[in-house]
Amino acid sequence: MFVDGRVARRVSACMRIRVRVSGIDTTPDATATLVYDPADPLMLRMVLNEQEANAWHIGRDLLADGLGGHSGYGDVRVWPLSTTAGDVVNVVLATPEDPDYWALLEFPAPEVRRFLNRAYRQVPRGIEADLINLDGLVARLLTETP
Template identity: 45%
Template sequence: MLQPPMSVIDDVDLRLVVPGDEGVQLTATLRFEASDPFAVEATFRAGAESISWVLGRDLLADGLHGDCGEGDVRVWPTVDRGRHVVMLQLSSPDGSALLAADATGLDAFLRRTYEAVPLGFEGDHLDLDSVVAKLLT
């Protein structure tokens, strides 16, 4: 029997939205690990610079269909320049960013994560020892 993947990794095209400008094209590497089934790590790259955020898988999935999130991360679907995109608004004490992610690429990535760990079965894959160790470091 074919086993589902333990990791799902994919690159998604993004645009950093800059008021009054065309913005900046970026690539984000999305990483899902079955051992941490509620999270997606997004590493955003522009040239030699990169920054990583950990986002909720359910938040990204919900953001494909409606406005969700609060505080540091908000996600919502829209049409930008004739393309379906998912907007990611990220805020931290160091600043904020508004990103437009390709909705088709994000949806394809999330579908692959649900093949690896189906919705409702996250607890079967959660490595509690690893979670506790991360919390204590």
Template identity: 40%
Template sequence: MHPTTVEVEASLQLVAPDSVTLPVRSSLRYDPTDPYAVHVLFHPDGGSGDPVGWSFARDLLVSGLNEATGIGDVRVWPWSTPHGEVVALALSSPDGNALFEVPRAILVRFLRRTFAAVPTGEESRYLDVDAAVGRLLGPTPRPE
């Protein structure tokens, strides 16, 4: 039996430059066929359109629960706010930067479920290396 995908709906808080926070409908996703990564999907208002996704190492989130971690495009650190304990998630791209607050309790529950699906050290058992190599070496789509 293969483990199932773990997905948790969450309202992340976008921290605006004036320190005001705005709720953003999001979900945290873990697919055992991509066992080293977690995905954050940001859902546009009204549910129309495709979600915008970020993927990064599951271990980065785990480390970020207790200490500042990450460099470059994704950084994570614990953060206390007047509303409780959160984890800061800073995302950077050529299009801009965004800082989000993720409720720590939601993140801990999500990570526990991912480790129940694929325990630490067992990730390689869930990789389909042949399929990954096939995608890398397969035909490249031609531009239209």
């Protein structure tokens, strides 16, 4: 994929995060790998503990907006927080089926900011929609089986 006459590349970053889950008193720290692929320019993938079964897709701008204030609603919400250990970005993942079940992921804000800066250098904010292959997306949706 070309952006501004150059090849836009995939960006990833692995970081240690704190995890809290509803109904569980203690949870171990985890690793999270954030992946931005210009082929899916509006989203990023978040893989927990290197397990694809533990992957979530969230909006790149949702995470970026959450660095400066509350962002999102429903099953994914993001907001910044200053702690004694440093600045973090909280990401809450919830299930619409059971609002009492949720996971709070606490990311180191400086690492998230560096990752997003690299991702926005590949595909600047505001041009993502120009890169979406709508014909390919519709064809894929029509051929996928549940």
